[in-house]
Amino acid sequence: MNTMTLWHITGWEFAALASAALLVGFSKTAVSGANTVSLAIFAAVLPARASTGVLLPILIVGDVLAVLTYRRHAHWPTLWRLFPAVAAGVVFGTLFLVWADDGVVRTSIGAILLLMAGVTMWRRRTAETAEEPDAVVTRSGRVKARSYGVLGGFTTMVANAGGPVMSMYLLSAGFRKLGFLGTSAFFFLIVNVSKVPFSVGLGLIDGHSLLLDAALAAFVVPGAFLGKWAVNRINQRLFEQLVIAATIVGGLQLLLR
Numbered sequence: 001m002n003t004m005t006l007w008h009i010t011g012w013e014f015a016a017l018a019s020a021a022l023l024v025g026f027s028k029t030a031v032s033g034a035n036t037v038s039l040a041i042f043a044a045v046l047p048a049r050a051s052t053g054v055l056l057p058i059l060i061v062g063d064v065l066a067v068l069t070y071r072r073h074a075h076w077p078t079l080w081r082l083f084p085a086v087a088a089g090v091v092f093g094t095l096f097l098v099w100a101d102d103g104v105v106r107t108s109i110g111a112i113l114l115l116m117a118g119v120t121m122w123r124r125r126t127a128e129t130a131e132e133p134d135a136v137v138t139r140s141g142r143v144k145a146r147s148y149g150v151l152g153g154f155t156t157m158v159a160n161a162g163g164p165v166m167s168m169y170l171l172s173a174g175f176r177k178l179g180f181l182g183t184s185a186f187f188f189l190i191v192n193v194s195k196v197p198f199s200v201g202l203g204l205i206d207g208h209s210l211l212l213d214a215a216l217a218a219f220v221v222p223g224a225f226l227g228k229w230a231v232n233r234i235n236q237r238l239f240e241q242l243v244i245a246a247t248i249v250g251g252l253q254l255l256l257r
């Protein structure tokens with residue numbers, strides 16, 4: 001029995017999932033947050049809760065490719081500040097998934113994404129100079145890291161939608177393009193791998209989902225190469241605008257579905 005029969009999906013639906021997988025690769029190496037479109041496609045083709053389990057291994061493939069591409073540009077002090085708060089957010093998100101239905105999940109995350117995008121745009125308009133990445137050592141920087149970390153852990157656990165939240169944090173902390181991509185690459189590889197046991201425990205990842213992942217993973221690779229080619233042709237200002245735009249689109253998709 002083939003993968004498409006197991007999931008009762010048509011050829012057109014598989015093509016949509018393949019396109020979404022390609023976009024995952026592109027977002028991981030070019031415009032972080034753009035994979036919220038992939039999230040929406042997966043949720044439209046597959047059952048909403050099950051789609052998060054299918055998408056997670058695809059995201060991990062993209063994370064590995066992003067780490068291989070930008071491993072020299074990660075800012076580890078920021079990562080170490082974020083991880084404890086993210087762990088708390090993942091646990092909270094797991095508990096939330098036990099009782100929340102799809103409608104509550106979508107509405108909550110969509111509202112959070114739009115709020116984060118609005119705060120970031122306001123901060124960047126009012127600040128004369130961007131903060132340096134090492135601002136995480138200040139008291140306000142620690143508070144901000146913890147707040148975004150909990151939100152990022154929560155949203156990535158319940159809907160694989162942590163990318164836009166962390167994108168808003170990294171932009172607000174003043175990261176330049178390569179530092180942004182390198183830091184987010186390691187962040188999401190570690191966080192997404194840590195989510196696997198939770199997803200298995202919730203029944204979101206099983207043999208059927210892994211079969212579909214095996215068929216879709218190959219489409220992530222060309223997307224990653226396309227992103228690597230594109231990022232060298234995008235200036236910093238356009239890069240930030242694209243990240244914010246992708247976040248707003250993702251938030252609206254979740255709210256309006």
